[in-house]
Amino acid sequence: MNQVNQLHEAKKSASQKGVQSKRGKNLLIIAIMGVIAIGGYNLKGYLLAKEGGWAYPPAKVALFDAQYYQLPNLFEGVGELEAINEVWIASEVSGRVESINFESGEVVQKGQLLVQLNDQREKSERARLVAERHYIETQVKRYERLVKEKAVDVSKYDEAYSQLMQIDASLANIDAAIAEKAIRAPFSGTIGIKQVHLGDIINPGQKLTTLVDGSEFRANFTLDEKYAEFLTVDQPAELYISALNRSYPAKVSAIDPLISNARLISVQATVIARNSAEKDIAEIYPELKSGMFVKAFVEGEAIDALLIPETALTYTIYGSSVLVMQKNEDGSEQVKAVRVEIGEKQRGFVEITKGINAGEKVVISGQHKLGDGAFVEVVESDTLSFEVPQFAISNMATQ
Structure with a gap:
């Protein structure tokens, strides 16, 4: 009994598949016939249009007069x-930050102290050198007097004076070291965000802030x-x-x-x-x-340039082209595809160096649905209509 039921179900399924397959074929035939009908309808319209009979309504387009302008080069x-002045404030020497004398974003003056590093060692050394200089200076004055009295040899004076010069050089060197520990603004300006904190140990060249x-x-x-x-x-x-x-x-x-x-x-x-x-x-x-x-x-x-809106151009792998409007003897308007060469582009306009002449009218909208020889209807206003470019001055009349 089960085998009979299974056989019956199999026949039923096969029958349904056959019906579906036949229905699919019928739909495909109907679709093909529809395409053929539409193609025949279009062909009939094309033939009637050529014979002066019925034709599709002309496409509506906006035009622009190609003209010469003084184009800024x-x-x-x-x-x-x-x-005019900008710098990363950095340290020339290493040391510990003892004080920060600015707030982020404030205006500072040239020479203003920004960051002070610990300079106690240098100041102590300077104090020692000052005391030593005082002693040697006293010796120089004494030897100077004794030389005049011919009580000592002049070499004693020369030696003491040389020591005094060396002390002065050491003082200049220690003053420079102390100055390096005081980081000042090289010019007036606005200080940036500080990238250092009190107590930080900084290294030579480390960036502290901007100015x-x-x-x-x-x-x-x-x-x-x-x-x-x-x-x-x-x-x-x-x-x-x-x-x-x-x-x-x-x-x-x-x-x-x-x-x-x-x-x-x-x-x-x-x-x-x-x-x-x-x-x-x-x-x-x-x-x-x-x-x-x-x-x-x-x-x-400035250069003399023949300008049209860039929207008038159609780009292909073979080059650029535009659609130029032409009037027929019967008053109808057609477009002709013209290959052009382009030059400078500025603010929505493009220079045409070869292909069309001044005074010719080019299609600036609607050309995507047109072909060479298509009939058109010119509209007075369009969302893509262009006025004379503001950056150019009209230089030449229609040629």
């Missing part, structure tokens, strides 16, 4: 910001060697600091005469005020901090 480089004079800021950056011949001192520059999303005016203050092995030239530009107010840069731009990453633009002589 900007040399771009990257670097970092630095203050920054932010009265003036400079940017150090590099440019390609091809720009070397166009660089001059006092040349206008612009420093863009990405962390602040803001640009600052500057001027070139120094140019390194040596080209690096990486074929780069080092340039330094000084931040300047936008007005003539006689204030420190730190007061005018308090947000600037030493070490900030900057993108520098040095302004060279």
Whole structure:
């Protein structure tokens, strides 16, 4: 009985699989027929369009007139910001910290005592040398008098005087050692966070804190060697600091005469005020901090450039192209794909060096759904429409 039931179930399962397989084949045939129908419909529309009959509605696009502009010739480089004076405060000698005379973040003056190391041994040695000098100085005066009276040989005076000079040299040496134990501010500025504590034993060269004079800021950056011949001192520059999303005016203050092995030239530009107010840069731009990453633009002589928005370009492995609008005799508008060569890119615009002429209208939106020869409808306004670039000055009329 069980064998009969199993046989019955097997036949039933096979029957269901056959039905499912047949249903799947039917669905596949329907899908293929749908694709063929759509293709035939599109082909019919294409043929009717060629015969002057029915066609798909033209795509709506926005255009831009290619024109010549005075384009600032900007040399771009990257670097970092630095203050006119900035230093790690460190000790020249080893010793134990006896006193710390500053608070983190406060303004200090040039020569102000910052950290005092234990100098008792040096002071004791100095006291001994002072006493010894006093004795030898007395001897020198005595021998000087006796030499005049010819009571002693002049060599006695010379020997005592030599000892006096040696004592003076030893005193100068011990004074220098005592000065090294008193760590002072080399210039006025803002002190950083202290990295030392009372009682610490420090070693020569150990960093104790930072000191920054932010009265003036400079940017150090590099440019390609091809720009070397166009660089001059006092040349206008612009420093863009990405962390602040803001640009600052500057001027070139120094140019390194040596080209690096990486074929780069080092340039330094000084931040300047936008007005003539006689204030420190730190007061005018308090947000600037030493070490900030900057993108520098040095302004060279302006060039005449044929500009279009970068959105008009279509990039392929074969090169760049744009769609140029053309009007037919019947008033219809079509686009033509044109291969172009590009030059400088600035703030959303690109220079066209070959391929189109001034006055031609290029498609700046909607080109992703167009092909060569497609019919279009021009719209007056579009979310991607562009105005004349603010950084360029119109230089030439339509040619």
